[in-house]
Amino acid sequence: MKQPRVLKLYNSLSGKKEIFNPITPGYVGMYVCGPTVYSDVHLGNCRTFTSFDVIYRYLLHLGYRVRYVRNITDVGHLTDDGEDRMAKGAKVAQIEPMEVAQRYAVGFHDMMRIFNNLAPSIEPRATGHIPEQIEMVQDILERGYGYERNGSVYFNVIKFSQDHPGVYGQLSGRVIDELMAESRDNLKNQDEKNHPADFAIWMKARPQDLMVWKSPWSTGFPGWHLECSAMSTKYLGKTFDIHGGGNDLKFPHHENEVAQSNGACGCSPANYWLHTNMLLLNGKKMSKSDGNTINPPQLFSGDSEHISKAYSPMAVRFFMLQAHYRSTLDITDDGLQAAEKGFKKLMDTYALLQKLPVDARDFDGSESEHDRAILALIEDAYEGMDDDFNTAIAIAALNELGGYVNKLTHGQIPHNDVAPWVIERLKSVFSTFLFDIFGLREEAAREDNGTVDNLMNLILELRANARAQKDWTSSDKIRDALAAAGIQVKDGKEGVSWEKV
RNA sequence: GGUUUCGUGGCCGAGUGGUUAGGCACAGCUCUGCAAAAGCUGCUACAGCGGUUCGAAUCCGCUCGAAACCUCCA
Numbered sequence: 001m002k003q004p005r006v007l008k009l010y011n012s013l014s015g016k017k018e019i020f021n022p023i024t025p026g027y028v029g030m031y032v033c034g035p036t037v038y039s040d041v042h043l044g045n046c047r048t049f050t051s052f053d054v055i056y057r058y059l060l061h062l063g064y065r066v067r068y069v070r071n072i073t074d075v076g077h078l079t080d081d082g083e084d085r086m087a088k089g090a091k092v093a094q095i096e097p098m099e100v101a102q103r104y105a106v107g108f109h110d111m112m113r114i115f116n117n118l119a120p121s122i123e124p125r126a127t128g129h130i131p132e133q134i135e136m137v138q139d140i141l142e143r144g145y146g147y148e149r150n151g152s153v154y155f156n157v158i159k160f161s162q163d164h165p166g167v168y169g170q171l172s173g174r175v176i177d178e179l180m181a182e183s184r185d186n187l188k189n190q191d192e193k194n195h196p197a198d199f200a201i202w203m204k205a206r207p208q209d210l211m212v213w214k215s216p217w218s219t220g221f222p223g224w225h226l227e228c229s230a231m232s233t234k235y236l237g238k239t240f241d242i243h244g245g246g247n248d249l250k251f252p253h254h255e256n257e258v259a260q261s262n263g264a265c266g267c268s269p270a271n272y273w274l275h276t277n278m279l280l281l282n283g284k285k286m287s288k289s290d291g292n293t294i295n296p297p298q299l300f301s302g303d304s305e306h307i308s309k310a311y312s313p314m315a316v317r318f319f320m321l322q323a324h325y326r327s328t329l330d331i332t333d334d335g336l337q338a339a340e341k342g343f344k345k346l347m348d349t350y351a352l353l354q355k356l357p358v359d360a361r362d363f364d365g366s367e368s369e370h371d372r373a374i375l376a377l378i379e380d381a382y383e384g385m386d387d388d389f390n391t392a393i394a395i396a397a398l399n400e401l402g403g404y405v406n407k408l409t410h411g412q413i414p415h416n417d418v419a420p421w422v423i424e425r426l427k428s429v430f431s432t433f434l435f436d437i438f439g440l441r442e443e444a445a446r447e448d449n450g451t452v453d454n455l456m457n458l459i460l461e462l463r464a465n466a467r468a469q470k471d472w473t474s475s476d477k478i479r480d481a482l483a484a485a486g487i488q489v490k491d492g493k494e495g496v497s498w499e500k501v
Numbered sequence: 502g503g504u505u506u507c508g509u510g511g512c513c514g515a516g517u518g519g520u521u522a523g524g525c526a527c528a529g530c531u532c533u534g535c536a537a538a539a540g541c542u543g544c545u546a547c548a549g550c551g552g553u554u555c556g557a558a559u560c561c562g563c564u565c566g567a568a569a570c571c572u573c574c575a
Binding site: 490 | 503504505507525532538540570573
């Protein structure tokens, strides 16, 4: 609908911005690596999925039919000790591994809704695609890129990289020889592998393993990287448009995915690889062990030593949107406060914009410099999004447009100086960006509660009476008492309003 | 140790070979009984040192500092 806009995105594979050309015009297949559901969702996850949510929304806005696949990993992802993450949680809580997965998958979905992220088109689970993964292992073996050892199957990275020069390591900038030199000697099942860089695509179960399936090689479970390859192939095809995930998945996860897909079918899985950057706290990556961490519920309740107050989900979302998705973003109390105010200001401006009249009676039909400036800023917002989804640029343009809204509202710019159709366009663009593309939503400033409204109306009426009689003592007492109760009274030209602070 | 990225005004954070990003904070003004709120205006920075260039914060080199990855991680 908005075609032809030229969309550019940064492809990790080539290391530069490229013009986006989908395989099938008008359609986009996008796969994003979802969470491993072994614990409460991490705030960093929220940033990644919020970034891809905006990407998804913008693609939709551009008129693409998008199939957005985001998996849930519920098996095969091992801890440092070589234990499955689900199984570990299950033993601790004395429940089934699938109960662990279910508990945290539900929590994850709740959090996605709180952040106003759209649901993906398909959300496949690794445990639901064991046959597909076994088939993929077979394909890899048939093509000679895997080998079996004691019931486990490993991917032969050396042979693969000899047959496909330049492929392994392209995404992460890694060199095989260095991998050999760097590899630690305490890696899992090191003795079974031909080479330290090889990785398991099927693992034979040990007696303590809880989640196991039968396969031609052994009773066991699939390797961690395999589920994404198998499920992306199943739902998007052998080669699809966009594969995304967090920066820290580049190596080894995504590198190995590329190798697996090439090894299984001789084709590259995705044309464009998009990676989001990390969320930092106090300038460092969050880490539970260091105590340098904050989770979403803490952010929303204010219950953390790192912040001074509670922040709403939309304030946090806006905070994320102010930075580009490929930049690290440092969470600070000051930064969050600035974002909270900036978000509120933009929403207030939007409310003012809704009230601007668009009737053309006193419009003289000429194009003013304001018209041109407003249209240019609208174009800036779009160009920002076209340039690798630069939400920061788009927000800046919206803020500048907000200046025009205020000046029109307060009469610094006469109404008849801006064409009615430009105002209409401004209204539509504002709402499109705020709600459809950025995925923000208005947060109830007050409970939808008639009782409170009625009480407030009564109180403010009493104060208005006092003020009419110049009884400043009474009127100020009311104002101060309300402030102490967390309610701010705002005296405006068109009357009094109030807000919970 | 290896690989990579980054270092922007009081704070957050875009961008980029030549034009004020934006937000927050701050200051002035308007409004106002006072204040708050709101609006307008102002606030010209790019780690340091060299080099390329008519011109660099933007390109190159070095130094210093930070972070990520190399091992589970969004």
